[in-house]
Amino acid sequence: xxxxxxxxxxxxxxxxxxxxxxxxxxxLRLNAIQIAPSIEEADIxxxxxxxxxxxxxxxxxxxxxxxxxxxxxxxxxxxYAMGCLTERYRVDLSREIxxxxxxxxxxxxxxxxxxxxGDLQRDLLGERVLSTPPHTAYLKISEGCDNPCSFCAIxxxxxxxxxxxxxxxxxxxxxxxxxxxxxxxxxxxxxxxYGLDLYGRRSLPSLLEALADIPAIAWVRLMYAYPAKFxxxxxxxxxxxxxxxxxxDIPVQHASDAVLKSMRRGxxxxxxxxxxxxxxxxxxxxxxxxxxxxxxxxxxxxEFAELMEFVRDQRFDRLGVFTYSHEEGTTxxxxxxxxxxxxxxQRLGAVMELQREISREKNEAFVGTRVKVLIEREEDGRFxxxxxxxxxxxxxxxxxxxxxxxxxxxxxxxxxxxxxxYDLYGTVEFATGSEGQT
Numbered sequence: 001x002x003x004x005x006x007x008x009x010x011x012x013x014x015x016x017x018x019x020x021x022x023x024x025x026x027x028l029r030l031n032a033i034q035i036a037p038s039i040e041e042a043d044i045x046x047x048x049x050x051x052x053x054x055x056x057x058x059x060x061x062x063x064x065x066x067x068x069x070x071x072x073x074x075x076x077x078x079x080y081a082m083g084c085l086t087e088r089y090r091v092d093l094s095r096e097i098x099x100x101x102x103x104x105x106x107x108x109x110x111x112x113x114x115x116x117x118g119d120l121q122r123d124l125l126g127e128r129v130l131s132t133p134p135h136t137a138y139l140k141i142s143e144g145c146d147n148p149c150s151f152c153a154i155x156x157x158x159x160x161x162x163x164x165x166x167x168x169x170x171x172x173x174x175x176x177x178x179x180x181x182x183x184x185x186x187x188x189x190x191x192x193x194y195g196l197d198l199y200g201r202r203s204l205p206s207l208l209e210a211l212a213d214i215p216a217i218a219w220v221r222l223m224y225a226y227p228a229k230f231x232x233x234x235x236x237x238x239x240x241x242x243x244x245x246x247x248x249d250i251p252v253q254h255a256s257d258a259v260l261k262s263m264r265r266g267x268x269x270x271x272x273x274x275x276x277x278x279x280x281x282x283x284x285x286x287x288x289x290x291x292x293x294x295x296x297x298x299x300x301x302x303e304f305a306e307l308m309e310f311v312r313d314q315r316f317d318r319l320g321v322f323t324y325s326h327e328e329g330t331t332x333x334x335x336x337x338x339x340x341x342x343x344x345x346q347r348l349g350a351v352m353e354l355q356r357e358i359s360r361e362k363n364e365a366f367v368g369t370r371v372k373v374l375i376e377r378e379e380d381g382r383f384x385x386x387x388x389x390x391x392x393x394x395x396x397x398x399x400x401x402x403x404x405x406x407x408x409x410x411x412x413x414x415x416x417x418x419x420x421x422y423d424l425y426g427t428v429e430f431a432t433g434s435e436g437q438t
Contacts, residue, residue, distance in 0.1 A: 005077065006034040007116060008042035010067070011131070012060045013050025015187050015223075015393075017083060019140040021048045022128035024109060029129060031118030043077045044116070045070070049085035051157055053325035060085045061097075068099040080104065082112055084157040088329075106157055107143075128176075133376060135409030136183040136392055137176045141169055141207065145189035147226060149253075150264045150332035151296065151324065154189055161190060163198045170210050173217075182409060183219040183374065184211055185391060190226040192234065202231040212243040218411065219374070219388055223249040227275055228266035235282040245388040248279065249289040249318075255310030256303040259296055264331065269310070276314055287389035289318035294351060295344030296324045297335035304347055311354055317362060318395050319355045321348045356421045363396070363419035371424065372432065373398045373414050375406045385412075387424070402428035 007028060011021040024046075028035055036042035045067040049060035060083075067079045078101045086093060087105035094103055104112050110120040121127075130137055144159040145152075173184055186208070188194065195203025204222075211220045220243055225234070227250050238244045254260050257269050267275075280286060292307060299307075311319065323344040326337040375385040382399055383406045390396045400406075400414045406428070414426035 004034045005043045005117070006036035006041060007044045007046060008036040008039045009046045009048065010039070010063060011048045012063060013048075013052060013056055013084065015138045015185070016140055016189070017048050017050060018131060019128070019138050019187070020083070020106070020109075022131055024048075024112065025129040025131070026127040027109065027113055027118065027121060028116070030121045030127065031113065031116075033116055033118055039067070039070070044080070045076055045078075046080045046082060046112070046116075049081055049083035051083070051085035051088050051153065053322065053327070055325075057085055064093075064097060064100060068097060071099065080112070080115065082106070082108065084154075087157045088153065107159070128172075130176075130179075130181075132392065133408065134180045135374065135376075136185065137181045138185045138187050139169065139173055139176070139211070140164075140187050141191060141194050142188035146193065147190055147228070147266070148264045148331070150262060150335075151253075151293065151327065151330055153327040153330055156329050158189060161193055161197060163194050163196070163203075165198065166195070166203065166207055166210065169207060170214070173211050174214055177214050177216050180409065182217065183221065183392075184217060185221045185223060186211070187223050190224060191222060192225045192230055202229075204231060205233040205237045208234065208237045208244055209241065212237075212241045217243055219243065219245050221245045221247055221388075221391060223391065225250045227252060227272060230275055232278065232282075235279060238286070239283045246283055246285055247287045247289070247389055247391070248283075249391065250276075250279075251291045252310075253291065253293050254296065254299075254303075254307055255292075256299070256306040259299055259303050259307075262298050262332070262335070263293075263296065269306070273310075273314075287317040288314075289320075289391065289395065290314075290316050291320045291322060292351065293322050293324050294347035295339040297332060297338055299324075299339060308350065308354060311351060311358075315358050315362070316355070317359075317389060318391075319351075319358075320394065321351045321355075323348055359396075360419070360421045363421065363424055366416045366424055367419055369416055370413050370429065371398060371416055371426065373400060373412050373426075375408055375410050375412060377408065378406075383412075383428075396422050396424065398424045398426065400426045400428050404428075404431070406431065 050056040070076045082104040086103040090103045142163045144161050146161040371387045373385040384397050384399045411432040412428045416426040418425040
């Protein structure tokens with residue numbers, strides 16, 4: 001029912017933004033502020049923006065303009081924008097889109113609530129209303145980043161690295177698990193730096209152990225593991241603990257020494273190769289995801305060839321590609337943007353075609369094997385889910401047929417009988433319950 005200032009929250013960008021929106025939603029509920037399930041039922045729109053790269057910024061701006069137009073037609077009373085984009089470009093956006101009632105930064109939760117008629121409940125800051133499927137939740141262990149990467153504007157939007165206390169994270173994780181979450185996806189701008197600011201040492205191994213010891217948790221998954229100064233003790237924890245997924249996301253970004261140095265990544269191509277070799281040796285069978293950037297200033301044909309050779313040699317299980325985004329305020333901005341958009345897209349296509357071949361070969365190797373699957377949806381009489389080698393939203397799916405109905409959030413074991421570049425197909429042999437145990 002309209003007329004009660006119902007708020008609809010629109011989230012753009014990455015999983016870190018998802019967590020921020022979930023916390024805002026919980027605070028809205030605690031303040032008895034009505035939440036609209038759709039924009040059509042809303043009086044107020046709040047857009048949580050992303051400012052990571054040009055494409056993400058444009059998507060956020062387009063969404064703001066769309067809601068401003070809705071307001072202009074009388075279908076919304078107010079439009080607010082928050083998050084990374086507004087943190088960085090608040091003055092410019094206020095001038096260019098004055099129809100927005102107010103802009104907030106990425107750390108203005110209290111101000112947003114006051115604007116909406118509530119107050120920040122500081123004793124309940126860990127409270128969240130999940131927007132993910134109820135069996136999976138992101139656990140943001142830190143905010144900001146201290147790494148000096150030349151291409152990245154995240155420190156300009158999120159500030160320096162700030163870890164959350166281990167006991168607070170474990171308490172939040174326990175609450176999530178008590179609510180039905182079976183998979184925790186550990187995220188942050190740089191998860192391997194966790195604890196350095198609070199405890200004087202990289203404490204990710206201790207955190208992972210504590211999370212994996214929570215009763216009823218099935219999977220703990222690690223994302224955003226920065227490769228420079230990587231704490232090798234993490235590998236021992238992953239190898240030893242059955243509840244920690246044999247999976248890790250390590251964004252390498254490039255493989256040419258010249259480009260890595262200009263990017264200020266703090267690691268050489270040789271050291272990258274040695275780290276990946278160590279990871280695979282100490283955690284046999286681990287699935288590795290990475291991201292790379294093409295078209296960075298100074299990436300000529302030779303440097304791009306080095307990157308292609310690296311991708312071919314390393315045979316990552318999962319790989320994403322970004323084209324270089326020329327971000328003002330970053331140290332790389334002064335290098336210009338000499339690689340054309342067309343050339344960037346051509347290079348992106350070349351990397352993805354190579355990775356597509358690698359992915360197909362790796363998937364075909366699973367035919368005839370058994371895989372544990374977390375069921376997420378039913379479609380056309382079949383069920384789709386993920387293995388421990390697949391993070392939500394960005395990785396492969398496993399599609400299975402079953403003689404019995406499979407509930408979302410439960411596990412099964414499937415015999416794989418077919419594979420494509422990005423999916424596995426199988427037949428369910430038996431269900432393993434909500435905790436993934438037989």
